[in-house]
Amino acid sequence: MDAFLLLGAGPWDIAAVLPIVQEAGGTFTDLSEDPRASVALFTNTHLHEHLLDAARTAEARAHAPDHDHDHDR
Numbered sequence: 001m002d003a004f005l006l007l008g009a010g011p012w013d014i015a016a017v018l019p020i021v022q023e024a025g026g027t028f029t030d031l032s033e034d035p036r037a038s039v040a041l042f043t044n045t046h047l048h049e050h051l052l053d054a055a056r057t058a059e060a061r062a063h064a065p066d067h068d069h070d071h072d073r
Contacts, residue, residue: 003043003051014040031055 004021006013018028021042029052032039043051 002047003041005055006038006040006042009038009040011038014038017042031059 004017006017014028014030017040021028026042026044027048029041029048030038031041031052041048041051041055
C-alpha cells in the first residue's frame with residue numbers, strides 16, 4: 001500500500017498503525033487540530049509531500065467561501 005488516509009481516528013487507532021508503517025519505512029502526519037478525532041495520513045516516503053500538499057489544498061478549498069453564487073445576488 002502506498003498511502004492510507006485515516007479519518008476520524010482516535011489516538012489508539014494511530015498508535016496501532018504507526019509502528020507498522022514506520023517499520024515498513026513509511027511516514028505519518030496528523031492533519032487534524034483536534035486530538036480526539038484525528039485525520040492521519042500514512043504514506044511511503046516518495047509520496048508523502050505530494051499527498052500532504054493535495055490534502056491541505058483540498059482542506060483549504062473546503063473551508064473557503066463559496067464565490068460561485070455571488071452573481072446570483
